Amino acid sequence: MRKLLSLCLVLGFSMIMLAQKTISGVITDTDGKALASASVTIEEPGKNAILAYGISNAKGEYKVSFTSSESNLDLKIKAFNQKPITTSIKNEDQKQNFSMDSQATEIQEVRLKTKLITKKGDTISYDLKSFENKNDRTLADVLKKIPGIEVNKDGTVLYQGEAINKFYVNGKDLMEGGYGTVNNSLPKDAVSKVEVLENHQPVNILRDKLPSEQAAINIKLKKSVTMTGRGEIGAGFSPLLWNVKLTPMFFGQKNQWVVNYKANNNGESVENEGNLLAFGSRWEGRRSQAAQKSWTNVETAGIPNIGEKRYLLNNVHFFSANLLTSPFKNKEWELKANASYTNNSIKREDLQTKVYEPGSQAVNQGGTFISSTNNRFFDNVAKGELIFTKNAKKGFFKNTTTWNSFWNTDRADVDNNLPPLQNDLTATPIHKFANESLESPSNMFQNSLSTIIPWKDKLVNFMSCIKYQKDKQTLKVNPGSYMDNFGFGNFNSITQYTNSKTMEINHSASVGLSYRKWTFTPEFGLNLNFNNLSSAITGETNGSNMYLGQDYQNDVDWNEVQPYTQVGVNYKSQNLSLNVTLPMNFYGITYKDNLRQKYLDKSKTVFEPNMFASLDFASFFKLWAFANQSYDFGNFGFLYGGKMLTNPTSLQVRFSDKIEMPEYLTRSAGSRLEYRNPLNNLFFNVRYNYSTNKRNLIESYTTNGFISELMLQSLENTIRSQTEGAEIGKYFPKFKTNLSVSGTNTDSNSFSYFNSDLRESSNSRQTMGIKFNNTYFSWLSVDYNISLNWSKNTNKSDNTVFTSSGWNHNLAAYIYPSDNHTFGFNWDDLSTSASGNHFRNTFFDLSYQYTWVKKKIDFEFKWLNIANRKVYETVNVDVLQQLVTTNQMYIRPSQFMFTVKFNFK
Structure with a gap:
């Protein structure tokens, strides 16, 4: 299949080029x-x-x-x-x-007719009014209807299937990648058009020198100075519900700011608006989404694959403030200050049934294990950031200082209904209860600096990044008999302590040399990474704690020294862009177990090239190609010799039986053919990716139904994956209809040791999606999305085959009998099928909205989950364990909400 598809692409491309x-x-x-x-x-x-x-x-x-x-x-x-x-x-x-010849024209009458989509150079402009319907209120409502643009569930904006690298408002990057707040709260009436900046290089001095494969989005407002924003206040019941959203915004020529306070208990995770969704260019320095180092966890109930408003039992308060100002007369300098704080509590509950087929290596004669999990999660998260930037055509400077803190507490009450003996399925089941708690405070500090200085006809770049992170986790499980198979049956409770510290230091220098359409960038750098992990398990009996010995303790150092040198080669003409990076990286990694006096090291110089190219042809076509090779020698936490409870049902030792360091080699290649024609509102793309991962270690599981242990074994194995995908979208102005169809096929394999038995599995998965929206009638708008999936999992060791399928569709229809009244109907339908099990989950919603047109205020009444469905049911399979798992996850019941929505000016 892969060879046939590649041949078709090559032949098709050759025919086009020959006829062009x-x-x-x-x-x-x-x-x-x-x-x-x-x-x-x-x-x-x-x-x-x-x-x-x-x-x-x-x-x-x-x-x-x-x-x-x-x-x-x-x-x-x-x-x-x-x-x-x-x-x-x-x-x-x-x-x-x-x-x-000159031809002066007397204009007696001017009639303006806005074009839906226009293109000039690498900029495609969309008239927002052409794609909105009467029920849309914010930029996000309209953005997802524009051809070629998608919005993921997490808020990430995609163009032609790839994430954007910048989100501007009037040409300024206020949000620095965390654009969810603006996207969800900027009133559509304040926007004149949306611009897609293709092949966007955010660093001005590098434009026309170093190409980019990503696009950016610029929101053009109707006024150069705009005071706007969005607000909502709502209340409801079943149980008592409330919702507050207040997001005033100001966008001026010198200053921009956004203040955001959102709080609710009606199932909306507004705190995710602070997540980083775009990371700009590597030349801007290092930025990443802050995350805790997770060593251990409580048992966690499942999450339904539906909109969070249907299942999320939350109580959240989220505050954020973003400021951009030009502090000097030279407007090239900008100062940005961002701060946010989240206080959140979440409830989650499920009932899970695991059925092992006869002959399963996990349970020899098969068996059924039932467990219920009830969670409470309490999160407190704070972030502060200060960014000082100069982004000019004659120089670049950016310094970013970030501080993050987490104070999180997780709780779990678990009831496991287990067979008393592995081979006695007729005996009375045994109930084993557990109360689990996890305290996990973390602190992080990072400073990133990048500057590009012109020197004669060259560009000199210096980058420096320092990051320090400290994580502490304390897991307590009560009673200890819950984990008898781990040897903890004599204790009333078990506590897992972990502490980790990480220091990262990265420095680099490079020089850009230009010759005609070529740019050469030699670079030298040094990356340092110092880490320590300490952990211990204690057992409590009659009020006294006892350490369980060295087998359950860790004191591990993992240090990395990586000097490197590389050359970047870039070529950019009117139609062709080429970027090749040729690095020689030296990896010096040491692992030291201070308790067991074990020492491992890896010293190796490797070649890790990376290439991407794009070719514009026939006005509307673009062909992309990329390829890369990279090595992975493990990271902090990959190896440790003492046993750790990664969760109360899994005891892990991550150490190779032959005592060797990991060495994984990944190679990947792919191509994408795009067609973008704003003249007839047609877009499509075809994609192909292929990758291999050659590994010298393999994970070895020992499982007895409910509990499992893990360690590493030395065995060379190669994982392969290939994906083919296509998407086509067209807007029909005459019918005011936007239609897109997409599909993917993925084939992959995996290896693992399972109860001393080497197993290989293969997985084939297909997906198909259709999106449709129509505003042909002034009194009706319809949005319809459907996605379908099929998968086939094969255990090649014994030719066991499991198949599964599912589909998910959403219909949203709105009727507008007049400018003041809107009636809405929403229908979500989700289905999963596997091994003779079929579950269908259907939800219906009704809404009515009265609009005070003069004041632009909406009064909305919603009735969600009319059928009062209380659980979401699903089924999935694990071919390696010959396991079928069904899960009932408790969701939000039927609820009523009354909300007042308004704009700030």
Whole structure:
């Protein structure tokens, strides 16, 4: 399949390139001066359809590539205050210069008709009004309807299937990647258009030198100075519900700010709006989403694959403030200050049934294990950030200082209904209860600096990043008999202590050398990473604690020294962009177990190249290709010799039986063909990715139904994965309809030792999605999404095959009998099937909204989950363990909400 698809892509691309012709030249006026922004179109004679088009640059130069079977074609040139030119050209490569005569035009009457989508250079502009419906209120409501743009559940904006690297408002990056707040709270009425900046390089001094494969989004507001924002206040019942959202915003030419307070207990995780969704360019320094180092966890109930408003039992308060200002007269300098605080509590509960098929290695004659889990999670998270930036064409400077703190507490009450003996399925089950608690405070500090200084005709870049992180976790499980199989039956409670510290230091220097369309960037750097893990398990009996000995303790150091040198080679022309990075990396890694006096090290110099290229052709087509090779020699926490409770049902030792360091080699390659035609509102892309991961270690599980132990074994194995995908979308202006269809196919394999038995499994998964929205009638709007999936899991060791499938569809329809009234209906339907089990979960919602048009205030009443469904049911399979798991997850009952929504000005 892979070879056939690759051959088709190569042949198809070859045919296109063979048939493609190009015309180029210079356009001037009667005085011989270059004419910029003149439009050049190629059409077939007698047909009112544009084959290709181009726009002249500041020097009057134009270049248009086209494909046609006609022997002659019509070339048309238009420019402001110039007489249009129409001439016949031959279907062949050629160069032609044109001189346009002046033609002053008296405008007696002006009629403006906004185009839905326009393109100029690498910028595609979308008129927001053309895609909205009467029920849309915020930018996010409309953005997901625009062709070529998707919005993930976590708020990440995708363009042509790839995440954007920047989110601007009036050309300024206030949110620095955490754009969820603006996207969800910026009123659509304040926006004039959305611009997609293709191949966007955020660092101004590097534009036209170092290409980028990612796009950015710029939100153009109707006014250069805008005071706006969005607010909601709501209440409801079943149980008592409340919702508050207050997000005032100001966007000026010198200053921008957003203040955000959101709190609710109606199932909306507003705290995720503070997550980093875009990371800009590597030349801006290092930024990452802060995360705790997780060594151990309580048992956790499952999460349904539905919208969080249906299952999330929360009580959250989230505050954030973002400020951008230009502190000096030189507006190139910007100061940004960001702060946020989250206080959140979440309840979660489920009932899980595990059925092992006869012959399973986990339970020899099969068996059924039932467990129920009840969780309470309490999170307190604070973040502060200060960013000082100069992003000019003659220099770049950026310093980012970030502080994060977490104070989290997790609780779990677990009831496990187990067979008393592995082979006696008729005996009375045994109930084993556990009360589990986890305290996990963490603190992080990071400072990242990057500067680019022009030196003669060269660019010199210095980058430095220092990060310190400290994590502490204390897991307590009561009673200890819950884990008899681990040897803890004599204790009333068991406590797992872990402490870890990490210090990262990264320094680098590079010089950019330009020659015509080429840029060469030699770079030297040093990465240092120092880590320590200490852990111990204690047992409590009659009020006294006892350490369980060295087998249950760790004092581990993991240190890395990585000097490297690399050369970046970049080529950029009008149609072709090429980026190749050729690094030679030296890895010096040491692992030291201070308790067991074991010492391992790995010293190796490796070549880890990375390449991507893009080619624009035939005006609307773009072909991407990428390939890379990388090594992984493990990271902090990959190895430790003392046993740790990673959760109350899993006791792990991560150490190789032959005492060797990990060495994983990953190679990947892929391509993507895109078509973007704003003239007929058509977009599509075809993707192919292939990767291999060659490993020298393998995870070895020992499982007895309910509990498991893990260690590492030395065994070479290779994991392979390939994915094919396609997406096509078109907007039909005449019918005011946006339609897109997408599909993927993924094939992969995996290896593991399971109860001393080496097993290989293969997985084949297909997905298909359809999105449709229509606003043809002024009194009706319809949004419909459906996604389907199929998977086949095969245990190659014994040819056991499990199949599963599922689908998920959502229908949202709104009726507008007048400007003041809106009636809404929502239908979610989700289904999963596996091994003869089938579960279908259906939800219905109704809403009514009265709009005070003059004041732009909405009064909304919602009835959610009309059928009062209380559990979400699903089924999945594990082919290696010959295990079928069904899960009932408790969700929010039927509820009523009354909400007042308004804009700030």
